[in-house]
Amino acid sequence: xxxxxxxxxxxxxxxxxxxxxxxxxxxxxxxxxxxxxxxxxxxxxxxxxxxxxxxxxxxxxxxxxxxxxxxxxxxxxxxxxxxxxxxxxxxxxxxxxxxxxxxxxxxxxxxxxxxxxxxxxxxxxxxxxxxxxxxxxxxxxxxxxxxxxxxxxxxxxxxxxxxxxxxxxxxxxxxxxxxxxxxxxxxxxxxxxxxxxxxxxxxxxxxxxxxxxxxxxxxxxxxxxxxxxxxxxxxxxxxxxxxxxxxxxxxxxxxxxxxxxxxxxxxxxxxxxxxxxxxxxxxxxxxxxxxxxxxxxx
Numbered sequence: 100x101x102x103x104x105x106x107x108x109x110x111x112x113x114x115x116x117x118x119x120x121x122x123x124x125x126x127x128x129x130x131x132x133x134x135x136x137x138x139x140x141x142x143x144x145x146x147x148x149x150x151x152x153x154x155x156x157x158x159x160x161x162x163x164x165x166x167x168x169x170x171x172x173x174x175x176x177x178x179x180x181x182x183x184x185x186x187x188x189x190x191x192x193x194x195x196x197x198x199x200x201x202x203x204x205x206x207x208x209x210x211x212x213x214x215x216x217x218x219x220x221x222x223x224x225x226x227x228x229x230x231x232x233x234x235x236x237x238x239x240x241x242x243x244x245x246x247x248x249x250x251x252x253x254x255x256x257x258x259x260x261x262x263x264x265x266x267x268x269x270x271x272x273x274x275x276x277x278x279x280x281x282x283x284x285x286x287x288x289x290x291x292x293x294x295x296x297x298x299x300x301x302x303x304x305x306x307x308x309x310x311x312x313x314x315x316x317x318x319x320x321x322x323x324x325x326x327x328x329x330x331x332x333x334x335x336x337x338x339x340x341x342x343x344x345x346x347x348x349x350x351x352x353x354x355x356x357x358x359x360x361x362x363x364x365x366x367x368x369x370x371x372x373x374x375x376x377x378x379x380x381x382x383x384x385x386x387x388x389x390x391x392x393x394x395x396x397x
Contacts, residue, residue: 239355
C-alpha cells in the first residue's frame with residue numbers, strides 16, 4: 100500500500116466529517132464523487148486507520164491518501180484496436196461483450212495491461228486506468244490514463260462535462276428527424292439528443308432507424324433507457340427491447356463512435372472517431388431487401 104498524499108487537519112477546526120473536510124483538499128481527487136469513492140475503497144486513512152465518510156474529525160489528525168491499486172493486473176492476452184496513444188492517454192475500441200473492469204479476469208482493464216506502452220513521464224502509472232465506462236454490451240471508444248496527471252485532469256473533464264460523446268445505434272421504429280429525452284435515471288438528471296440518419300422498412304420491426312446520439316450526461320444505461328422509454332428501443336437489446344427483438348449472435352446495435360475534448364496535458368483539441376461497425380449497414384440493407392421482397396411477392 101503506497102501513500103500518495105497527506106494533510107494535517109488544523110487543530111482549531113470545528114468538528115467535521117471526513118468526507119466534508121476532504122473536499123477540494125487533494126489534487127488527486129478533483130470531484131465530490133472521487134472523494135467518496137476513495138473513502139469507500141479504504142484509500143483515506145486517519146492516523147493510519149481507514150475510516151468512513153461519516154467519521155468525525157476533531158482537529159490535529161493526519162489524513163493520508165493511499166493508493167490501493169498497486170497489485171499488477173493479470174494480463175488478458177486480447178489484442179485491442181488502439182485508436183490513439185501518447186505518453187498520457189490510450190484510447191481503444193472496446194469489443195462488445197467485454198466489461199471495462201471488475202472482479203472477473205476477462206476485462207478491458209486486464210487487456211490494457213497486455214496492450215499498452217509504458218509512459219516515459221515522471222508521473223507514469225504502472226498500468227493504464229480507464230477514466231470512464233461504457234456498457235458491457237456496447238462496443239466503442241474508451242479512454243484510459245497512463246499518467247497520474249492525465250487521470251486527474253480527465254476526471255475533471257468528465258465531471259465538468261467538457262467532452263462531447265457521440266454514439267450510433269439502430270433503433271426500432273421510424274423516429275423523428277431530431278428529438279431528445281430528459282427522463283431522469285435513478286433520480287438524477289439525464290439528457291440525450293438524437294438525430295436520425297436514415298430509416299428503412301423491416302418485417303420484424305415495421306421500421307428501423309439509424310441514429311446519431313449525443314448523451315450530455317453519463318448515467319448507467321442512459322441511451323438504452325431513454326430510447327426504450329420513447330418506444331424506440333435499440334435493436335438487439337434484450338434488457339430493454341425484449342426477447343422478441345433480440346437477434347441471435349448479433350448483439351446490441353450501439354456503438355460509442357466519437358469523442359471530442361481537449362488533451363488533458365497539451366490542451367490540443369482532439370476528435371477521436373471510429374467507423375460504425377459494418378454490421379449496421381448490412382442489417383439495414385438486409386431488412387429493407389426482405390421487406391421489398393415480401394411486398395413485391397404480395
